[in-house]
Amino acid sequence: MKKKIWLLPLALGGAFAALEARASRGSCDTAPDALLILGCRVRGTEAEEMLRMRAETAAAYLREHPAVIAVPCGGVVHDDQEKSEAQAIREILLENGIDDGRILLEDRSTTTYENFVNAAALLADKGIPTDRIAFLSSEFHLLRAGLIGRLAGVRAQSVAAPSPQNEKLKNYLREAAVFPLLPFEYLKKK
Numbered sequence: 001m002k003k004k005i006w007l008l009p010l011a012l013g014g015a016f017a018a019l020e021a022r023a024s025r026g027s028c029d030t031a032p033d034a035l036l037i038l039g040c041r042v043r044g045t046e047a048e049e050m051l052r053m054r055a056e057t058a059a060a061y062l063r064e065h066p067a068v069i070a071v072p073c074g075g076v077v078h079d080d081q082e083k084s085e086a087q088a089i090r091e092i093l094l095e096n097g098i099d100d101g102r103i104l105l106e107d108r109s110t111t112t113y114e115n116f117v118n119a120a121a122l123l124a125d126k127g128i129p130t131d132r133i134a135f136l137s138s139e140f141h142l143l144r145a146g147l148i149g150r151l152a153g154v155r156a157q158s159v160a161a162p163s164p165q166n167e168k169l170k171n172y173l174r175e176a177a178v179f180p181l182l183p184f185e186y187l188k189k190k
Helices: 007-023 049-064 085-095 112-125 139-151 165-189
Strands: 034-037 069-072 133-138 156-161
Touching (some): 049 069, 049 156, 112 139, 133 139, 139 156
């Protein structure tokens, strides 16, 4: 009996690893109407490397798909931030040749859940259909972010951005630790 108890965590861990590996490639196979670019850490006025990688990947994607609207997401989350995550993303998009007229700023959210809710409302207010949305985040975050989007009522395809090589293991381990808590987080929001 004791030997069989160890099978459950191994099976769950293997299933999670398989789902994470599949999600980390992204699922976007057609150009969406809008691309939500999920924010992450800004210190002072500077985007950290992971946020810069997300924004630069988004800029490349937007250059390939010139009809897609960009929605940088993220407010001021930490005390040491002097600008929102969305504003930092916007500046990187502009540096990379994306026209400001294609950018809708969602700069009020402090969580991934709020990113989806606020961005969908912003798009709806602007008359942009919300049935063809994609989101871009770091590859390790795509599985959890996609599920959070669904919990927020937004079904979106995903676009993968790379993350710093020296942070990959830490980030995947953190995802494995917080992933099982998703249902409890959602219940708090209802």
